[in-house]
Amino acid sequence: MPSKILIVGACGQIGSELTFALRDIHGEDAVIASDIKSSxxxxxxxxxxxxxxxxDYDNFKTVVSxxxxxxxYMMAAMLSGTAEKFPEKGWDLNMTSLFNVLNLGKEKLVNKIFWPSSIAVFGPTTPKVxxxxxxxxxxxxxxxISKQAGERWCAYYYKRYGVDVRSIRYPGLISYKTPPGGGTTDYAIEIFHEALKSSSYTSFLSQETTLPMMYMDDAINATISIMDAPTESIKIRSSYNLAGVSFTPEELYAEVKKHIPDFEMNYKSDFRxxxxxxxxxxxxxSEAASDWGWKKDFDLEMIVKEMxxxxxxxxxxx
Structure with a gap:
């Protein structure tokens, strides 16, 4: 029986598109999609x-066997906005699922693991530019906090047990194929739906809030690229920085307005x-670029047109 790929959290924003991409490469039967509920x-x-x-480790192990x-590809997680509403549930899901997959690697039941981190590992004392x-x-x-802790556990399992786990810190991700998943950067998805629906949108982030963002196609390509890279090329076993294009809600609004002239943007900040x-x-x-050849394809103008x-x-x- 040939070995196969398992996507955990395949119904999510990243997981769904990753499943499609990997099935295109490896064939439909070689990629097992999974989630906590049916799709x-x-x-x-x-x-x-x-x-x-x-x-559930036993459930996980049964599917793997x-x-x-x-x-x-361990994509299941509770994102930033939702986890702030349910802190203990967010911590439990994000950390228990990671330990389960790392322990499958430790027991040599799987050979290679992808686990996503995020720019959320940074904080107000981190250099912003x-x-x-x-x-x-x-x-x-x-x-x-869960992602920062997870990065350290990934590095530990690699060093202590030789688990081949690889990770990238995703910036905010933009896609039209799946609905927003409760993240702090979801305004950059919602804006397109509302622009076409009602020609107006109220952003929950202020107009000058600059954040690193990325079109989903770039994120999927990066995810597959780091997993396809030779083992010796992966020099960082916590998680690699990954950048796309940085912009503010006001800059995104100006680019959308080029295509929809009557579009209007308002601002009302919330807890995010x-x-x-x-x-x-x-x-x-730069380390992702030098170690395994990462390079983005989409700038802001291209993202807006595609979205x-x-x-x-x-x-x-x-």
């Missing part, structure tokens, strides 16, 4: 799907403003 997505139904609770899993790979990290959110204010403005990802076209196509289908 209504016809795309995910194109290949094997398993109900999997990532916090059943499908002869070699590689796990050109944030370096190694720097001060004092996160102020449950999500960020404090989270955003603790994060960097722009990231230095407007994509959201419009969804509305036409529905």
């Amino acid at each position: 209504t997505s016809p795309e995910l139904a194109s290949g094997p799907f398993e109900i999997l609770d990532a916090t 059943k499908h002869n899993i070699d590689t796990v 050109d944030t370096p790979q190694q720097t001060i990290m004092e996160p102020t959110t449950v999500y960020g 403003q404090d989270i955003a204010d603790s994060w960097p403005n722009c990231i230095n990802d 407007l076209a994509g959201v419009k196509s969804l509305k036409e289908v529905n």
